[in-house]
Structures are given as structure tokens and as C-alpha cells.
Amino acid sequence: MTDALIATLRDIVGTDDVLQAQAASAYLVEWRGAFRPTALAVVRPADTQQVADVIVACANAGCAVIAQSGNTGLVGGAAANDAQRHVIVNLERMNRIRAVDADNATITVEAGCILSDVQQAAVDAGLFFPLTLASRDRCRIGGNLATNAGGLNVVRYGNMRDLALGLEVVLADGRVWNNLTGLRKDNSGFDLDDLFIGSEGALGIITAAVLKLYEPVVQQVSALFALESPAQAVRLQRRLTAASGHNLTGCELMSRQAVELACTHIDGCEEPFDIDHEWYLLVELASSAEGHWLLDAISSVVERARREHEWVDVIVAHDVEMSRRLWHLRESLPPAQVAEGASIKHDISLPVSKLPAFLERALTAIREALPGVRPCPFGHVGDGNLHFNLSQPVNAHGPAFLAQAGAAHAVVHDIVAEMGGSIAAEHGIGRLKVAALDRYKSEVERDMMRAIKTALDPDNRLNPGAVVASD
Structure with missing residues (x-):
């Protein structure tokens, strides 16, 4: 049956686009290294009809299909795990x-x-x-x-x-x-x-x-604020939204620890201020309307904060190069954690108003649970999504630290759930978090998800084991 399926797949997409063994190895990787993917074959269809024909052929052979695009997911969603029954359908040829x-x-x-x-x-x-x-x-x-x-x-x-x-x-x-x-x-x-x-x-x-699509941006301003607390960041994002006429496009909270790692490990990153600060807020305002009023919006928010005796310092990017440097700092946070050693990651979301309280509770709880841990929270404070990541203690043994991931997830996710948040903000569930749904999703919600899966994929042929647990 396996040989017959491979022959059929080659008839559909061509011999060169049915990959096995070493030829498939580039597609059998997982971004974080948390999974060791394996599959019968990787198939690269050129058009929609070929995708349909591949699915039918796999179903007739009793095999499952795992869709894959750029393979940059962070929860094992495209990590096939059956060398006899899983066929990866990679869509990179469909790029028109x-x-x-x-x-x-x-x-x-x-x-x-x-x-x-x-x-x-x-x-x-x-x-x-x-x-x-x-x-x-x-x-x-x-x-x-x-x-x-x-x-x-x-x-x-x-x-x-x-x-x-x-x-x-x-x-x-x-x-x-x-x-x-x-x-x-x-x-x-x-x-x-x-x-x-x-x-x-x-x-x-x-x-x-x-x-x-949208009209092109013709006016854009980035600024980095040094702050005393996440609560101050929440107030600033609300005020910037109002002052700019809802033209706040980026709003990124960064902790002191996260910035320090970026400046240590990533070329082009440097301490933005003369003195260290506990929190930073990187913002971008952009509009398709002509003018310079976005810069005025930032100035008005800073002036208000100072009138109300809120401590605030700010760097405003007056050119493209300065803006690029500020955003390079933010985008360097994940690779900096990798360079520092083992890390345990959380992708959570909460109502924006609850972020300060969550950080206060979670930072205290995780330090008690994992002595010496170095929390590196950062993320999209404008929409309530934080990457509450944890770097290993200094000189710790990486694998031993990662062995504590289950305990760390329970601490963080329990607080998130209690505060009405989500344990999967933007990375998804994949295979990594399927078991956690039993703990954090209600029975009613799990039943609805299973009903939808059964209705559209009654034989569990599409990405089995991801999102919805296989029976």
C-alpha cells in the first residue's frame, strides 16, 4: 500500500516533488527543537487541484495529511509524527x-x-x-x-x-x-x-x-519610553491611541532583563538610555495622512505625564535609521534568549487592563517556584499579548531547567486562567498545548471543538493530534 501511494503521489505532483528520506530532511525540522518530526513523505503540490488529489489519495491509502507552509510555527502544529501514515503537504510551490x-x-x-x-x-x-x-x-x-x-x-x-x-x-x-x-x-x-x-x-x-490592503504610510514616528511600571505603559498606550486618533500601530513592552540579554548577545543592540530602567515601551504611530501631527501627539502625551508628576523618559526616532535601531532591539529579544541558554516560553493574553496585576503576581510566583530563574517578559501590550518567557538561572544546567517546564506552565497558566486570559495568544495550540486544553477549556467548549472537527474531518485525516486531541 505504501509503495502504491508513493507512486500515486508522484503521478499527481511529479517525481521530483515527492520527497523521502534525506531529500525530505529540510522539511522534518521544528523551529524550537521541541519535536522530532517524521513522515512517510513530503509532497509539494503546484496548485489547488493537486492538493485535492493528494488528500484523496492519502485518504484512500489510510494516511493522514499535515499541511506545512513556511514551517516557522512555535507549537509543533506542522510536526508530523508517524513515519508510516503521515504525509506532509508543503505549499511552498503555490506562491503566486x-x-x-x-x-x-x-x-x-x-x-x-x-x-x-x-x-x-x-x-x-x-x-x-x-x-x-x-x-x-x-x-x-x-x-x-x-x-x-x-x-x-x-x-x-x-x-x-x-x-x-x-x-x-x-x-x-x-x-x-x-x-x-x-x-x-x-x-x-x-x-x-x-x-x-x-x-x-x-x-x-x-x-x-x-x-x-491599506493606503501606504506617509507619516511614521517611533519612540522608546523608559518607565517605572507596566501600569504606566498601559496608561501611555491608551493616551497615545487617543492623541493620535487611533493611529497607534505598534506598542511593545520590554522588561529590563530582556533588553539586557539583547544588548549582550545581538549585534546592533545597545543600551538606549544612560541609566538602566525596569521597563521600556516601544511605540510606533503611523498614518496615511500628510503632516507631522503624530510627533505632536507623542509630545502632548509626554507633557501630560510630566504635568501629572509621572516619571518618564523618551527617545523619539527622528529618522528611519533611528527607528530601525529601536525596532531591531525589540526583534532581537527572542534570539537573545536562545543565545543565553535554555528558556521556558509562555504565549499568553489578558485584557490590557489586567496586565500589570498579572505581571506582579506571576513574577512573584515564578521566582518562588523556580529559584534563580530570570523572567524576560515582553510583548504586545497594546493587544494584551505577552511572551512571559523564563531564562535559565546563571550557570544552570539547561536540560535540568527545561525539565521544570511543566511546573512553570502550571504556575503561569493557572494565574492566566484565573484572571480570564488565554494560554495561547498568537502561536496556537499545535501539538504542544493539546493536553492543556483539558485543564483550561470548559467541557462545553471542548465538546464544540470536537463536534466541528468531526463534522469537517470525520476520519481524522487532517493534522491528527493537533488542536483537538485524537481519541
Whole structure:
């Protein structure tokens, strides 16, 4: 049966695009190293019909299909784990820009398009696609949609769910659903697009999408604030939003420890102020309207803080190079943690108003639970998403520290759940957090998720073991 399936897959996509053994090794990796993926084969279809034919062939052979785009996920969502029954469908060959509709401000792209290429296609059309991630030169649109990616501009433009106007999806039975309409209003039934966005390939394989575009930014200002507390950061983001007319596009909180690691390990990072501070808030204001009023908005917020006797210091980027340096500092935080040694990561979200209380509780609790741990919280304070990451104690044994991950997750996630937050803000569930759903999702919610999975994928052929636990 295995040989027959491989022969059929080669007939569908071509011999050179059915990879096994060493030829498939580049696709059998996982970003964090938490999984050791294995699969029968990696198949690279060139178009939507080939994806459909591959799914049917795999179903007939009793095999499962794991969708893969840029393979930059952080929770093992594309980590196939069965060398006999799992076939990875990698969409990198499906990388065409199908259409740009300037008057409708939309772009229709295939799932294998690299994010930075979509951004450039929008620029070439005189428009702007706002999703931005540190992995933009590698991640692909299919994965961005499958994980409902957020990134640095969520506070202004929303997640991928907010940026998508329609999808093309291959279902578990091989049928193709085409909803590439570009409509901004359609109440003719259930919103099926939303079922697939964020479903991590467990309900269907997204092969194309219509995405929103915006007018290009012509006025942009970045600034780095040195602060005394996260509560001050929350107040500043609210005031900047109001003063700029809701043109706050980025709002990133960074802890002292995180910045220190970046300055130690990453070229081009340097201490931004003459003295160290406990917290930093990096903001960006941007608008398609001409003028210099965004700079005035920052000045007015700083003046108000000082009138009210709030301690604040600020660096305003007056040119592109200074802005690049400030954002390089923020984007260097994850690789700096890697360079420092082992780390335990949390991707959590809470109402913005609860972030200060969460940080106070969680920092105290985790230091008690893991003596010597170095918390490195940072993230998107504008939308309530924090990466509450923990670096190993100085001179600690990395594997021994990672062995405490379960205890650390319980401490942090219990506090998040008690405060009404989520344990998976923007990275998804994948395989990494499936078991945690039994603890943090209600029985009603888990039953609804299983019902949807069963309805769309009754034989559990699409990414089994991800998002919804396999029976």
C-alpha cells in the first residue's frame, strides 16, 4: 500500500516533488527543537487541484495529511509524527500573487506566498499590507492564516482573521471550497472563513486567500519610553491611541532583563538610555495622512505625564535609521534568549487592563517556584499579548531547567486562567498545548471543538493530534 501511494503521489505532483528520506530532511525540522518530526513523505503540490488529489489519495491509502507552509510555527502544529501514515503537504510551490484589486483594496494570494513578498506586491501596487512578523522573510501566508498570526501591528490592524476577506480551502474529502470574493459584507450564512483561520490545518487546507490592503504610510514616528511600571505603559498606550486618533500601530513592552540579554548577545543592540530602567515601551504611530501631527501627539502625551508628576523618559526616532535601531532591539529579544541558554516560553493574553496585576503576581510566583530563574517578559501590550518567557538561572544546567517546564506552565497558566486570559495568544495550540486544553477549556467548549472537527474531518485525516486531541 505504501509503495502504491508513493507512486500515486508522484503521478499527481511529479517525481521530483515527492520527497523521502534525506531529500525530505529540510522539511522534518521544528523551529524550537521541541519535536522530532517524521513522515512517510513530503509532497509539494503546484496548485489547488493537486492538493485535492493528494488528500484523496492519502485518504484512500489510510494516511493522514499535515499541511506545512513556511514551517516557522512555535507549537509543533506542522510536526508530523508517524513515519508510516503521515504525509506532509508543503505549499511552498503555490506562491503566486493571483490578483491585486486596487479599487477594492485587496490582494489575492496563494498559501505558499512568503509574507515579505506579499508586502512587496502591495507596495508595487501603491498600497500596504500591514501584517509584520520577525519571520516575515520565511513565514508564508498559509501558516499565517492557519495560526491567525498577529505580530507587531495588531493593535491597529488586527490579526490575520481581521485581514482576510475570503479563502479557498481543500476539505478533508478533497472537495474545494472557493470563497475568494473579496466581500466586506456577507451575512448569507455561517462565517465559514473563521472556522479555518486559526484551525492549524485540522479542518481543511487553506490554499489561497483574499487579503485587505491599506493606503501606504506617509507619516511614521517611533519612540522608546523608559518607565517605572507596566501600569504606566498601559496608561501611555491608551493616551497615545487617543492623541493620535487611533493611529497607534505598534506598542511593545520590554522588561529590563530582556533588553539586557539583547544588548549582550545581538549585534546592533545597545543600551538606549544612560541609566538602566525596569521597563521600556516601544511605540510606533503611523498614518496615511500628510503632516507631522503624530510627533505632536507623542509630545502632548509626554507633557501630560510630566504635568501629572509621572516619571518618564523618551527617545523619539527622528529618522528611519533611528527607528530601525529601536525596532531591531525589540526583534532581537527572542534570539537573545536562545543565545543565553535554555528558556521556558509562555504565549499568553489578558485584557490590557489586567496586565500589570498579572505581571506582579506571576513574577512573584515564578521566582518562588523556580529559584534563580530570570523572567524576560515582553510583548504586545497594546493587544494584551505577552511572551512571559523564563531564562535559565546563571550557570544552570539547561536540560535540568527545561525539565521544570511543566511546573512553570502550571504556575503561569493557572494565574492566566484565573484572571480570564488565554494560554495561547498568537502561536496556537499545535501539538504542544493539546493536553492543556483539558485543564483550561470548559467541557462545553471542548465538546464544540470536537463536534466541528468531526463534522469537517470525520476520519481524522487532517493534522491528527493537533488542536483537538485524537481519541
